[in-house]
Amino acid sequence: MTQIEGTFNRLANPSRYIALAGLVLPWLAGATILLFLAGLYLAFFVAPEDYQQGHTVKIMFIHVPFAWIAMMGYMVIAVASIGSLVWRHPMADVAAKTAAPIGACFTFLALVTGSLWGKPMWGTYWVWDARLTSVLLLLFLYLGLMALWQAIDEPSRAGRAAAILALVGSVNIPVIKFSVDWWNTLHQPTSVMRVDGPAIHPSILIPLLVMATAFTCLFFVLHFTAMRTEILRRRVQVLRLTQVDAAGRRTGAHT
């Protein structure tokens, strides 16, 4: 346990993190591009039409990954929030803060692409059912976290307040996941992550999984980059305070 904590602490050192991100990011970005090329080729030139939905099934190749990553992004924030509240580690704050705008974009895209899929299939862009409403609530949670970070200047105070909100809001994640089982909805039930295995034919499932992996890699490329930038932003703030402090001391010495 101590060894795991030691490894975690070493990785959570901001300077070590920046060095490690510099090594990992080019490879992860390269893998992301290759996965997108493969996924888009499979989605548009290999995957057949669905027997019920026709060509609109192609929207699934982006809509489902957006929805998965919208939830995954929030789980990243929830886990980081535990790190922030329990260990008071600034890197946990950095991870939580930087995941919010990325998760918000993926949630927004899940809602928009879902609407654009819903209109030809259900005959409507929107219904106030449990799945759609709980995902909209997720978007508001992301926006609320971003607003909270902006509203409080002192990073550690902002981190604690945002961590509490994030953990309270995490109750929405199982609601999103199980909403199609608990309530009547136009939304189709779970068809990939099922106890009895996926209900989708491999010719459509494989492009979906490749696209989901590509979007997951993209999420982490953006998140790791944004975390590195946030560390630099905090260093800039410290240096500016040092600059103001030094200028104040010089002025005091002259008077």
Add this chain to the structure above:
Amino acid sequence: MSFLPSLGQHAGFIWAAYGVATLVLGALIWWIHFDARRQRQLLADLEAMGIRRRSARNAASKSATGGKAQSP
């Protein structure tokens, strides 16, 4: 356009979904890249003015004195 597959009567919805996704993700990638460049530049400018973090100053003085410098 001939290399693109025919997407039937709902092609507009499919292209709109992929178009919005490209626009939003493109904007997100640009913003994160721009923000990273801006913060790197700000940090470089401050360091060029001789303003350094305490740990960076300690490391610099340590290497200058052959590792004999003490932390304040």
